[in-house]
Amino acid sequence: MHRIVIVGGGAGGLELATRLGNRFGARQTAHIVLVDSHPTHLWKPVLHEVAAGSMDPFTHQLEYAAQAHWHHFEFRLGALIGLNRSAKTITLAAVYDANGAELLPSRELAYDTLVIAIGSVTHFFDVAGAQQYALALDTVAQAQACHQRLLTACMRAQANLAQAAAPPRLQIAIVGGGATGVELSAQLRQTAQILAAYGVSPLDPKQICIAIIEAGPRILPALPERVSKATADLLAKLNIDIMVNEQVASVSERALLTASGKTLATDLTIWAAGIKAPAILSQLDGLATNPRGQLKVRATLQTESDPDIFAFGDCASCSWPEKKTTVPPRAQAAHQQANFLLRALTRRVKGASLPNFHYRDFGSLVSLGHFSAVGNLMGGIMGGNLLIEGLFARFMYTSLYRMHIAALHGFGWMVADTIAHWLRRSTAPKVKLH
Structure with a gap:
C-alpha cells in the first residue's frame, strides 16, 4: 500500500491524518502514519487560555493514539531529526521519560509520500536574556x-x-x-x-x-x-x-x-513577539528553505526540492499571488491546506495530476476573554471587509475552535462535547485556582 507519513500533529496535521485515515486506512487502500513529539494534542490558538488558567488542558487535550485507533491511522511518538531522500526514510529521535530513562530508541520510518507540518516556534530575535x-x-x-x-x-x-x-x-x-x-x-x-x-x-x-x-x-x-x-x-x-x-x-x-x-x-x-520555523527544517537533506527557515513549496504544496515531500502550515512558505506575498501563518490557512491536501493526496494515490492550492482570507478574530471580541470578516463570507465586535464576534471566535473539533470527530460528537464542557464549567471555577 502507498505509505503516507505526516510529521506534526498540529491543527492541520491531525485533521489531515484523521480524514486520510477515514478515507484510506479504513479501506486498507493506503497506510497513514502520524508522527509527533508529544503524545497529546491541544489546538495551539487556545494556549493563551491555558496560560491564563481559563482552560484546563486535561479536559480538552486529545490522545493521538486514541484518535489513530478511532480513525484508522497509525501514530508514532518522536521528534523528526533526520531525512534520507534517496532511501525515502525519516529518522525519529529517541524518547525518554521524566527521569531520563529511554522509552523508545531512535528509529527510521519509510514513506512513499512525506508531509511535513511541524508548525513554528517562538522567535526571541537574539534578545539578551x-x-x-x-x-x-x-x-x-x-x-x-x-x-x-x-x-x-x-x-x-x-x-x-x-x-x-x-x-x-x-x-x-x-x-x-x-x-x-x-x-x-x-x-x-x-x-x-x-x-x-x-x-x-x-x-x-x-x-x-x-x-x-x-x-x-x-x-x-x-x-x-x-x-x-x-x-x-x-x-x-x-x-x-x-x-x-x-x-x-x-x-x-x-x-x-x-x-x-x-x-x-x-x-x-x-x-509573544514572533515565530520562526523549527531549526531542523534547514538540516533536512537539501530541502530548500527561505530566510525565515520555512520550506519552500510550489502551488501544489510539494517542496521545491522533492515532489514526494509536501509541507504546509507555519513551516511552509507558500506563495499568495493575489497579494504578492506568502500565505500567513494562521490556523485558517493550515485548515484550508489540510482540506486541499486531502483532495491532492487522493489524486496522488490514484496516479492523477495534482491541483494548485488557492488561499482565501476570511478575515481574523481576536478574543478579549469574556469582555469582548473584535475582528474583520472578508473574502468569501462578506465580499468585502466588515469590522465586527461584541457578542457576535465572540460567537464567531468560539465557533473556530468548535469547527476544529468537528473536523476531528464529526459534527454530532462536537455538539455533545460542547454541551459536556458547558455543564462541567457550570460547576467549576472559571479559572484554575492551583
Missing part, C-alpha cells in the same frame, strides 16, 4: 508554567502583604502586540478579577498591572488598522497599558530594558 527569563507559549507545558508563575506571584504578594509599607502590585509584561499577546493580556485581566473574587489573590485586580510592549507603531500589525484601533480602545478600558514603538533590548529575571532606555520592573515576562 529573553530565552532564559521570558516564558514562551509553544507547548501546553509552557502555558501551564506561565499560569503557575502567576499563581506563585499572587501568593507571594499575599505573604508579603502584612510587611508591605505600600500596597503591593504585580507587573506582567507581554512582549509582542500580535494576536497572542493581545488575547493573553485580556485573559490575564479576567483571571486577575476571578482570583480576587475567590480570595486566591489579595490584590485588587487593578494592582495587577499588565503591559504590552510592541516594537511597531500599533498592536495587531497583521490586521487592518481599524481592527487594531478598536482593540486598543477595548484594552484601555481594561487598564492594560500599550507601549508601542518600543523594542526590547534585554530581559532579566525581574526587569526588561527597551532600546529607547526605558526600564520596566516585572514579576512575569511572557514572550
Whole structure:
C-alpha cells in the first residue's frame, strides 16, 4: 500500500491524518502514519487560555493514539531529526521519560509520500536574556508554567502583604502586540478579577498591572488598522497599558530594558513577539528553505526540492499571488491546506495530476476573554471587509475552535462535547485556582 507519513500533529496535521485515515486506512487502500513529539494534542490558538488558567488542558487535550485507533491511522511518538531522500526514510529521535530513562530508541520510518507540518516556534530575535527569563507559549507545558508563575506571584504578594509599607502590585509584561499577546493580556485581566473574587489573590485586580510592549507603531500589525484601533480602545478600558514603538533590548529575571532606555520592573515576562520555523527544517537533506527557515513549496504544496515531500502550515512558505506575498501563518490557512491536501493526496494515490492550492482570507478574530471580541470578516463570507465586535464576534471566535473539533470527530460528537464542557464549567471555577 502507498505509505503516507505526516510529521506534526498540529491543527492541520491531525485533521489531515484523521480524514486520510477515514478515507484510506479504513479501506486498507493506503497506510497513514502520524508522527509527533508529544503524545497529546491541544489546538495551539487556545494556549493563551491555558496560560491564563481559563482552560484546563486535561479536559480538552486529545490522545493521538486514541484518535489513530478511532480513525484508522497509525501514530508514532518522536521528534523528526533526520531525512534520507534517496532511501525515502525519516529518522525519529529517541524518547525518554521524566527521569531520563529511554522509552523508545531512535528509529527510521519509510514513506512513499512525506508531509511535513511541524508548525513554528517562538522567535526571541537574539534578545539578551529573553530565552532564559521570558516564558514562551509553544507547548501546553509552557502555558501551564506561565499560569503557575502567576499563581506563585499572587501568593507571594499575599505573604508579603502584612510587611508591605505600600500596597503591593504585580507587573506582567507581554512582549509582542500580535494576536497572542493581545488575547493573553485580556485573559490575564479576567483571571486577575476571578482570583480576587475567590480570595486566591489579595490584590485588587487593578494592582495587577499588565503591559504590552510592541516594537511597531500599533498592536495587531497583521490586521487592518481599524481592527487594531478598536482593540486598543477595548484594552484601555481594561487598564492594560500599550507601549508601542518600543523594542526590547534585554530581559532579566525581574526587569526588561527597551532600546529607547526605558526600564520596566516585572514579576512575569511572557514572550509573544514572533515565530520562526523549527531549526531542523534547514538540516533536512537539501530541502530548500527561505530566510525565515520555512520550506519552500510550489502551488501544489510539494517542496521545491522533492515532489514526494509536501509541507504546509507555519513551516511552509507558500506563495499568495493575489497579494504578492506568502500565505500567513494562521490556523485558517493550515485548515484550508489540510482540506486541499486531502483532495491532492487522493489524486496522488490514484496516479492523477495534482491541483494548485488557492488561499482565501476570511478575515481574523481576536478574543478579549469574556469582555469582548473584535475582528474583520472578508473574502468569501462578506465580499468585502466588515469590522465586527461584541457578542457576535465572540460567537464567531468560539465557533473556530468548535469547527476544529468537528473536523476531528464529526459534527454530532462536537455538539455533545460542547454541551459536556458547558455543564462541567457550570460547576467549576472559571479559572484554575492551583
